[in-house]
Amino acid sequence: MVAAGASAQVKPEDAIGYRQSVMNVVGHAFGPMISMAQGKIPYNKDVVVKNSNVLDTIIDLPWTSFAPGTEKGAPTKASMKIWSESEKFKEHADKVQQAAANLAKVAKTGDEKAVKTAIGELGKSCKSCHDDYRLKEARN
Ligand code: HEC
Numbered sequence: 001m002v003a004a005g006a007s008a009q010v011k012p013e014d015a016i017g018y019r020q021s022v023m024n025v026v027g028h029a030f031g032p033m034i035s036m037a038q039g040k041i042p043y044n045k046d047v048v049v050k051n052s053n054v055l056d057t058i059i060d061l062p063w064t065s066f067a068p069g070t071e072k073g074a075p076t077k078a079s080m081k082i083w084s085e086s087e088k089f090k091e092h093a094d095k096v097q098q099a100a101a102n103l104a105k106v107a108k109t110g111d112e113k114a115v116k117t118a119i120g121e122l123g124k125s126c127k128s129c130h131d132d133y134r135l136k137e138a139r140n
Pocket residue numbers: 016019020023024026027028030075076077078079089090092093096122123125126127129130133134
């Protein structure tokens with residue numbers, strides 16, 4: 001993981017805002033791809049190549065902004081378990097990075113079926129972390 005944007009000097013509210021911003025960009029990049037995988041919109045190779053590259057590039061950014069001391073300070077959906085189970089949280093982060101790298105690679109082949117499978121796999125790794133570590137409602 002790259003220590004971009006996070007350090008001991010960063011204020012908790014800034015770290016929280018930063019990780020939420022990155023996550024929102026991740027969500028925007030992922031949205032059209034999952035819609036394609038689910039057959040809701042037509043498959044578009046160019047969009048998948050572009051969005052999967054964006055995702056692959058930025059998906060390693062948010063994790064360091066869950067550093068100790070950023071548990072609170074602004075409304076956040078981060079579960080406190082992130083800090084008590086930091087090893088497991090990191091495993092989820094590593095998994096999603098691998099899934100994103102895989103999708104970016106497969107996307108270039110244009111093999112629609114394989115691409116959709118890779119999108120589905122990536123979606124599973126988002127969901128499994130959210131199920132365990134993202135709260136339904138923001139807390140303070
Ligand atoms: C390692 C755990 C983890 C993984 C993997 C993960 N997320 Fe998140 N995500 C979180 C946490 C925790 C938050 C809440 C952050 C906060 O509020 O401080 C969040 C927030 C978000 C948000 C902000 C929206 C909201 O209201 O909560 C979006 C969008 C999002 N994630 C999309 C994704 C997508 C898409 C993927 C997969 C490509 C993904 N996430 C992978 C942990 C994860």
